Amino acid sequence: MGELTLPVPIMMIEDQPAFKHRLDMILMGLGYPTELMISTQNLAEAEAWLQQHLPNMIFIDLELNSPAKLRFIKQLKQIHADSYVIAILTEQHTTLLFDAIQSGTQGYVFHHHTEAEMINNIKSILRGGAPLHHNLAQYILSRQTQYSENKSELEDLSVD
Template sequence: MKNKIKVMLVEDHPEYREVIDLALKDEPGIELINQVGSSERALQILQNQLFDTSPDLILLDLNLPGKSGIEALPSLRSSCPGAKFIVLTQSNNESDVMRAIQAGASGYLLKSSTVNQIVEAIRTVAEGGALLGSGVANYILGNLQASLPREQLRDNLSEREMEILTLIGEGQLKKEIASHLDISITTVATYIRRIYEKLDVQNAPAAIAKAYRAGILPHEPTNDPPPKGR
């Protein structure tokens, strides 16, 4: 039997913490091990190892009192290097989204996401995937301006790597890409690793952002939501 995904929640609104607590309480394979209302308290717990168990994943609100989530993210990652991070954000936090991407968070969700989307995000990121919530992805697709050398990046990627990068940009997970291309998940993972190396990024959202900025993926602003829960 697989170990449960141990989650820490860093969120200053008690009502939202209660929603997450109730959502995860009976969720098989997921355990909310602690919840705090500030990044300072989260850092204190992680740095001083105040609990016997370290989190596998941290749900982090960006707009926290005191030190914001985005300001605390590098220190939190350093204090708990084994943890993955899902950022909770508002649809108008455009600069924070990009800073979070650069800081290495693996998931980005709007606070308006459904409980099912949050649970799916936790499982996806814990399994090594990356995720963009609908409003966050919509921002990246519709507002980034081309500012990187397009031809240089495009020439570095093979036709199959471009194909896989495009599918990632459409919100598909590794298993979906493997099925779509009729190749193994292991092969998909190898291609994705090469894409990250060639684009000099750490995860899928950063790769998507860089590809759109460079213009090597279609850049067509839209008001339609992108694929749900990715």
Template sequence: MTTDLSLDAPGPLVPSPLLVVEDEPVMHERLYTILVGLGYEATALSFAGSMLEARHQLSNQPFAMVLVDIGLPDGNGIELIRELHWQDAALPIIVISAWSSDQVILEALQAGAIGYLLKERDDIEISLSIRSSLRGGAPIDPFVAKRILAMMNTIASPPGASLSAKGPALTTREIEILGMVAKGLTNKEISNVLCLSRFTVECHIKNTYKKLAVGSRTEAVFEARIHGLLP
């Protein structure tokens, strides 16, 4: 039995065209299969095997989303992420890489990536993570999230203070809603699941933004994970 991982919305509503910057042919095939399964037409997908090729394609047409590997034959993918984010801060950029060192993870996210996935995951896990990003989520591989949290826990605290005391005080409901945001649910979907009005859900999210000192869903999820409020 085949698992249907396509989006609820019709194919034309997925952000396209999409560029994949990856030099491994096997990974090209994997991502092609995954993306077509999520509703992408073959004509909406472009692949680049190097930073030079990626820059060439980006100069010829705009893209609605970019998937980037870190280790490329002619440079570091983080450099490309930084360039793309500087040109368009709203462009969703997701890392899909085998690299998982602390420095690389932080540099990629600081450069502008909204998510960080590991190639070692199976196709279904990668599919669900990309699906989450297509619906507004910020997919961070659980292993990567733990590494980020571990790094934050090494920061020295003032005498008598604890890490939890420094973090924002979110209510149980706010954390519950933020967890759904992390999974890619829209405000309307969250209101249906929790039997709340959409206005109430939006108020909770706005309050969460204020407490976390952020301005977007991606930043809210990232900050919540750093403070250990989300897995």
């Protein structure tokens, strides 16, 4: 991981202790020191810590209280636009993942990802890339197709 500059500190807003522990181990394996990783299950506490610690990378579990967490991401990106925000969620929530990206997340990890998949996604995000799961790609394409069809219909109406 020597080719990347590690953004620190890290904040984790994670509701599942087992996954938080797994993510801690992965981040330590990438070279992150534990003293620069803070975590909470509480969004209000995360908002307070945001002012004190100015984390450069935030992992946020979107499974519970998603609307409030999406608002938090939007506010965070207004305050600290350069921070990396990585959504944590299950694969079945494609719409939620799309909403997270629209709110400002740079990428995501899924609860069921292997350690290698999580490391690859994190590295890709840190290099400026964005992982794209096939379900998300299909969802984006379907929305684009719907948008194009609606736009064509509106244009046809305005010609008449």
